Amino acid sequence: MQKIMIIEDDPAIREELALLLGNEGYRALTVTEFVNVPEQVTDADPDLILLDLGLPGRDGFSLCADIRRNSGAPIIFVTSRDSAMDELQALSLGGDDYITKPYNMLVLLARVKAVLRRSESSADADILTAGKLSVSLTRGTASFGSKTAELTRNELRILVRLMDRPGEIVSREDLIEALWDSRIYIDDNTLSVNMTRLRSKLEALGLPDYIKTRRGLGYQL
Incomplete structure (x- = not known):
């Protein structure tokens, strides 16, 4: 049975979500x-x-960042804050989706x-390699030489899509589709x-130009 953790301070919403998921x-x-x-x-x-974003003592943004240091579990933000900037920040910190209240249960x-x-599909395989770079899908890490960097789930998806097509140009549209399945839920700035x-993490590993920009076309390893 899959476990879903609800981090929500409103008891009524928390109990509603627990009942919905339990059913x-x-x-x-x-x-x-x-x-x-x-x-x-x-x-x-x-x-x-x-x-949730509005929690006692701290907001969901900082909490997400802390959770990401030790957990690769996907995170869906469920919040009443519906600004594009809040959604952008949530996804950039490692969130996997963003749903605003009031939400449709279905x-x-x-x-x-x-x-x-x-x-589940991202964990089907374990290690991908391209040149001397190796990526662990189950650990969410990228390694080069003796150095290892932790990746957020979205960073991992970008890198995996590029590594699946080495030498090919991968369009921004293709990467958006790989990240969120539908362009409705993501914009170009978030990508x-x-x-x-x-790229910053790869540079710290010693791979400053690992991902090349092909202007007007997309990205390429």
């Missing part, structure tokens, strides 16, 4: 004490996290299933932010 065959784990939340996530080892369940499906972060 769909998931095991719902609820956070009720908002201290040491990253440690609670590590201990619970969920398959997916539903995360749509929420569909997005949960889609994110879990993507997460640029994730690409910049990925």
